[in-house]
Amino acid sequence: MLDINWRPDRNSPYRLNIQIVNFIKDKIATGEWPVGFKLPSQRTLSEIFCVNRSTVVSALEELAAEGLISGNAGGGTKVINNTWTLMSINHSHNWLPYISSGLHQTNQNIMQQINQAEFQPDIIRMGSCEPSPELIPNKMIQGVLKKLSKSMASLGYEEPKGNIHLRREVCTYLKTIGIEADPSSVLITSGVLQALQLISLGLLHTNSVVYVEKPSYLYSLRTFQSFGMQPSGIKLDEEGIEIKELVDRHRRRKGAMLFTIPTFQNPTGSVMSLERRKTLVDACDRERLPIIEDDVYRELWFDEQPPQPIKAFDNNGLVLYIGGISKNLSPGLRIGWIVGSEKVIERLADIKMQTDYGTSSLSQNVTTELFSSGLYYQHNDIMRKNVKIRRDVALEALKKYFTGIGTWNIPRGGYFIWLKLNEGISMYQLFTKALSRKILVHPGDLYEFHSDQYLRISYSYASLNEIDYGIKTLSELVAEQIF
Amino acid sequence: MLDINWRPDRNSPYRLNIQIVNFIKDKIATGEWPVGFKLPSQRTLSEIFCVNRSTVVSALEELAAEGLISGNAGGGTKVINNTWTLMSINHSHNWLPYISSGLHQTNQNIMQQINQAEFQPDIIRMGSCEPSPELIPNKMIQGVLKKLSKSMASLGYEEPKGNIHLRREVCTYLKTIGIEADPSSVLITSGVLQALQLISLGLLHTNSVVYVEKPSYLYSLRTFQSFGMQPSGIKLDEEGIEIKELVDRHRRRKGAMLFTIPTFQNPTGSVMSLERRKTLVDACDRERLPIIEDDVYRELWFDEQPPQPIKAFDNNGLVLYIGGISKNLSPGLRIGWIVGSEKVIERLADIKMQTDYGTSSLSQNVTTELFSSGLYYQHNDIMRKNVKIRRDVALEALKKYFTGIGTWNIPRGGYFIWLKLNEGISMYQLFTKALSRKILVHPGDLYEFHSDQYLRISYSYASLNEIDYGIKTLSELVAEQIF
Ligand SMILES: Cc1ncc(COP(=O)(O)O)c(C=O)c1O
Ligand SMILES: Cc1ncc(COP(=O)(O)O)c(C=O)c1O
Numbered sequence: 001m002l003d004i005n006w007r008p009d010r011n012s013p014y015r016l017n018i019q020i021v022n023f024i025k026d027k028i029a030t031g032e033w034p035v036g037f038k039l040p041s042q043r044t045l046s047e048i049f050c051v052n053r054s055t056v057v058s059a060l061e062e063l064a065a066e067g068l069i070s071g072n073a074g075g076g077t078k079v080i081n082n083t084w085t086l087m088s089i090n091h092s093h094n095w096l097p098y099i100s101s102g103l104h105q106t107n108q109n110i111m112q113q114i115n116q117a118e119f120q121p122d123i124i125r126m127g128s129c130e131p132s133p134e135l136i137p138n139k140m141i142q143g144v145l146k147k148l149s150k151s152m153a154s155l156g157y158e159e160p161k162g163n164i165h166l167r168r169e170v171c172t173y174l175k176t177i178g179i180e181a182d183p184s185s186v187l188i189t190s191g192v193l194q195a196l197q198l199i200s201l202g203l204l205h206t207n208s209v210v211y212v213e214k215p216s217y218l219y220s221l222r223t224f225q226s227f228g229m230q231p232s233g234i235k236l237d238e239e240g241i242e243i244k245e246l247v248d249r250h251r252r253r254k255g256a257m258l259f260t261i262p263t264f265q266n267p268t269g270s271v272m273s274l275e276r277r278k279t280l281v282d283a284c285d286r287e288r289l290p291i292i293e294d295d296v297y298r299e300l301w302f303d304e305q306p307p308q309p310i311k312a313f314d315n316n317g318l319v320l321y322i323g324g325i326s327k328n329l330s331p332g333l334r335i336g337w338i339v340g341s342e343k344v345i346e347r348l349a350d351i352k353m354q355t356d357y358g359t360s361s362l363s364q365n366v367t368t369e370l371f372s373s374g375l376y377y378q379h380n381d382i383m384r385k386n387v388k389i390r391r392d393v394a395l396e397a398l399k400k401y402f403t404g405i406g407t408w409n410i411p412r413g414g415y416f417i418w419l420k421l422n423e424g425i426s427m428y429q430l431f432t433k434a435l436s437r438k439i440l441v442h443p444g445d446l447y448e449f450h451s452d453q454y455l456r457i458s459y460s461y462a463s464l465n466e467i468d469y470g471i472k473t474l475s476e477l478v479a480e481q482i483f
Numbered sequence: 484m485l486d487i488n489w490r491p492d493r494n495s496p497y498r499l500n501i502q503i504v505n506f507i508k509d510k511i512a513t514g515e516w517p518v519g520f521k522l523p524s525q526r527t528l529s530e531i532f533c534v535n536r537s538t539v540v541s542a543l544e545e546l547a548a549e550g551l552i553s554g555n556a557g558g559g560t561k562v563i564n565n566t567w568t569l570m571s572i573n574h575s576h577n578w579l580p581y582i583s584s585g586l587h588q589t590n591q592n593i594m595q596q597i598n599q600a601e602f603q604p605d606i607i608r609m610g611s612c613e614p615s616p617e618l619i620p621n622k623m624i625q626g627v628l629k630k631l632s633k634s635m636a637s638l639g640y641e642e643p644k645g646n647i648h649l650r651r652e653v654c655t656y657l658k659t660i661g662i663e664a665d666p667s668s669v670l671i672t673s674g675v676l677q678a679l680q681l682i683s684l685g686l687l688h689t690n691s692v693v694y695v696e697k698p699s700y701l702y703s704l705r706t707f708q709s710f711g712m713q714p715s716g717i718k719l720d721e722e723g724i725e726i727k728e729l730v731d732r733h734r735r736r737k738g739a740m741l742f743t744i745p746t747f748q749n750p751t752g753s754v755m756s757l758e759r760r761k762t763l764v765d766a767c768d769r770e771r772l773p774i775i776e777d778d779v780y781r782e783l784w785f786d787e788q789p790p791q792p793i794k795a796f797d798n799n800g801l802v803l804y805i806g807g808i809s810k811n812l813s814p815g816l817r818i819g820w821i822v823g824s825e826k827v828i829e830r831l832a833d834i835k836m837q838t839d840y841g842t843s844s845l846s847q848n849v850t851t852e853l854f855s856s857g858l859y860y861q862h863n864d865i866m867r868k869n870v871k872i873r874r875d876v877a878l879e880a881l882k883k884y885f886t887g888i889g890t891w892n893i894p895r896g897g898y899f900i901w902l903k904l905n906e907g908i909s910m911y912q913l914f915t916k917a918l919s920r921k922i923l924v925h926p927g928d929l930y931e932f933h934s935d936q937y938l939r940i941s942y943s944y945a946s947l948n949e950i951d952y953g954i955k956t957l958s959e960l961v962a963e964q965i966f
Contacts, residue, residue, distance in 0.1 A: 034517045115836055119642050133637040146632035149625040154616040155815025159602050190673060194839040221837065332638030332844030353598055354704065356677040360843035361815030 004048050005449050011426035016051050020059035028068055028079055032207065039069065039077040110431060110446065111220065117440050126470045127442040128461040129266060129327070129415055135386055136330050137379050144369045155361045160349040162188025163364040169371035170337050177298065178312035179321065185342045187349050190359045192296045192324040192336040196221065199292060199320060202351045204229050209255035213241055215448035217266035218259050233448065240272030243283050250287055257290045263306045264297035264414025267447045267456040271412060274307035281313045291319045299328040299380045301413035302388040317341035325367065327415070328383050329376065333363045387460065390467065394459040397468045401475035405482070415460040424452035425481040433477050439470050486713070487531050488932055494909035499534050503542035511551055511562055515690065522552065522560040593914060593929065594703065600923050609953045610925040611944040612749060612810070612898055618869055619813050620862050627852045638844045643832035645671025646847040652854035653820050660781065661795035662804065668825045670832050673842045675779045675807040675819040679704065682775060682803060685834045686827070687712050692738035696724055698931035700749035701742050716931065723755030726766050733770055740773045746789045747780035747897025750930045750939040754895060757790035764796045774802045782811040782863045784896035785871040800824035808850065810898070811866050812859065816846045870943065873950065877942040880951045884958035898943040907935035908964040916960050922953050
């Protein structure tokens, strides 16, 4: 049976049949449903999508009219062409056929709206995972620029794995959190997102199943998915991902990897316990399931350091560890790293060379200097204090405005509170209403299919006043929808 | 019929059957030959690959043994699994199955050897398309850093299309070369290579045919190809790409785009005439064939400015114009741009956000300052003079050592001389012999399949003495192979 986890969203501004058309185009365009692929029957599709059969029929007619599937209702409907081949060129220089290949699902529309809204000057950003400009140590970076303006190597292409001085500094840093690594097993990337992209390009394939926490940041990464992975969500309990469920699922589905954010998870803010980390790495070792550990929020702890990374307990090179400076220092430098066994790193470095010939050497030089001068470590202390103040304001506001409407966790670090509403509502409606009141918030269904009861509240960007005002307004909008 | 342009290389250190195994694995891994795909008969394959039938049989047996194709010789051989699904995990945490998915053709091996050799300190780099460190205006960049160290906006994530100030400066620059563009139709990228990657991800699909000059830089870009394009080479005459051949081919093959480097082409160094540029854009307009114009070498002219870009004659938004600063200023800043119609730019910006969340804002700030201060323009004048000196030394050396062995063009700008040997030789052998004498040179077959008579001589990196010594040594090695 097909494993389709998607249904049209009845609150979307798009008609159901159009959503289905776009969904199927997406499958075809990404090659998941290749030419020759036999579609499920109309009845099955209407069950999967929870819509009337007539809605399915109208969607299939549209796809047949566009020449993507065979119109033959008798012998089973098949994919007969893929969008690009078909639309390619003949009626083109307005580019529309190239662009509108239908890779648009509701989530993507929301993501695009978010990307655009984030640059409206008067918007209150409660959805961002970006540090506010005041949190970024601008003076400190300027000091480094001044130093580099006196002496700096010339800015040519860098080695495939990245600047060797930076890799050494990263290894020194990694040691402080329990990871022993050699510079030859480190790859510098243009941020953590690129690290994920390289892994997906280099080590995964179309249809690779990747286990993720449910909910997970990874669900919001469309490109990652269209490149070649099917996320398969595993429940979280108090201590982290549920290992029994993971192992059972893996024995059935033979997934390619586990993706986890054990520390100050995006979106839930939760932390995997030390015990669970150790058990997890052992279980994955037994099952021979590699782990991607995204640890980008690690340095943002409030009262006590989080447990050591999973990577610290990895004796067999099972874990690809990813870190970076976007959250605790500056996203604009675009610096991240992957640590893994050397052969894997070499493969990823090779792909990186073919992708963008390496990360800005200027950014690499600045980051090297930040590490080697010790400024990086000093700054983290300041950062932690400042982010904690923001968290406290957010918690205060939640208590004032959301008591009786929802419940939430108390994050011990990172940027996020995962707000659970007492009742499910239309997330799309809430999102657009909030946007019309100049508040940008991430509905939970960006991180988990069908979720209609969660909001991710981020306290990293908005000012303290805005955090209070934003949470107040959200509570009003939610109340409107519930009562 | 299958359009296979590839044959095993008899001079490669790999046995022919292994090369064929790898070639087919590549097809399967990239999804070009999906599960269910029927392979050509053994006889057809042996004709296509120009090998004995027994070689084909042994390759197919290997693939069947690995479980990738059905062993059934009777009813036709089919793809039954793809490497990743198959190899995924079960015997994994040594990662080998993830890494060694067989995406290795000879060219790639050479490319990897090149990438590694480039960082050996004592190597003479006659293959590089990188400016030598002396050519990079380090002092000038340091001056900019000093200025920025006094005032700079904080380094957060940038807008999807890139820093607006930089986009404005790019538009001002574009005006000087005849292109009128609005900042909304410009996307800042991490170098030109990433621009190509975004286009390939966003506007092309597996199996898209892309017309390229024969020879072309694009042939050396493996990832671009495995993402979704089949290059289809069109001959060059004195004036540039042959339009009649292009149009005829296009009517048969319905390609997706034309990729051209009209100005100081890589690898030939040639320049498309003004007349041809105009005719080309008209012809492509009639045929509704979009053009990618890679103009990264434009500013490196010696005696007179090259003709205006093709984009300058594009009234209908047919041309995606790509430029950058890697060749004339600094590759390490990783700054490039794409100019096109706004809808296309928006789509590409969206993909860029999903790929790496934008280009280093520090690099963008520095580049903005270089433009706005006028330093960019001043530096280009100096650069042109210095590169010309290098060209002259290379031409001198060719005259001394290659007269009677080969012929060559006199480049009017850019980095390359396309050296034609009077006789074909094994390029792989020449490459490895040269490498053992510490000389890195790019054999012509990186840029054109089966080419065994060309070498690309680059004069951008090696010192003047090295250029002379390198060309001398190459002439000796070539002579050894010919005589
Ligand atoms: C878990 C997680 N990983 C990675 C990223 C992206 O980090 P970067 O800006 O370094 O690409 C984010 C934030 O957007 C994130 O929340
Ligand atoms: C024609 C051409 N385009 C693009 C590039 C890559 O440029 P960048 O370093 O800006 O990615 C090169 C050089 O490697 C080139 O020769």
